[in-house]
Amino acid sequence: MPTKKKTTKSSAKRKKPARSKRPAAPQWKPFLISQDSVMLLVILQARPGKEQELEKELRALIVPTRQEEGCLRYSLYGATESGNAGTFLFYEVWRTPEDHTLHTQTPHFKHFAARKDELVEARDSAFWKQIA
DSSP, X not given: OOOOOOOOHHHHTOOOOOOOOSOOOOOOOOOOOOTTOEXXXXXXXXXXXXXXXXXXXXXXXXHHHHTSTTEEEEEEEEOXXXXXXXXXXXXXXXXXXXXXXXXXXXXXXXXXXXXXXXXEEEEEEEEEOOOO
């Protein structure tokens, strides 16, 4: 005669592992742009002693630029390595190259352009097209 397996209170009421209360990470969604869109990367190095002033001026560009019709993305980054203090990167995506040209004619851009030489020691930029 087969023996019955005894169940105890502890084995009958086994708890499921507790789930983390942390929300799930959002799924990555590629940022696809049209064939006409362009991305611009701009790297700016502040003049010595002008790091905070440059950052303030760059931050002032964010809100009005993001409101421009052709602006798809406009993000400002600051270097995290101590040897690169005062280095900033703009990541810009424009619907068309013409939209970027219009951006350079706005009052907020012209205000920054008028102060650029006083605040910026070095600048590098390049336009990019998405290829994959």
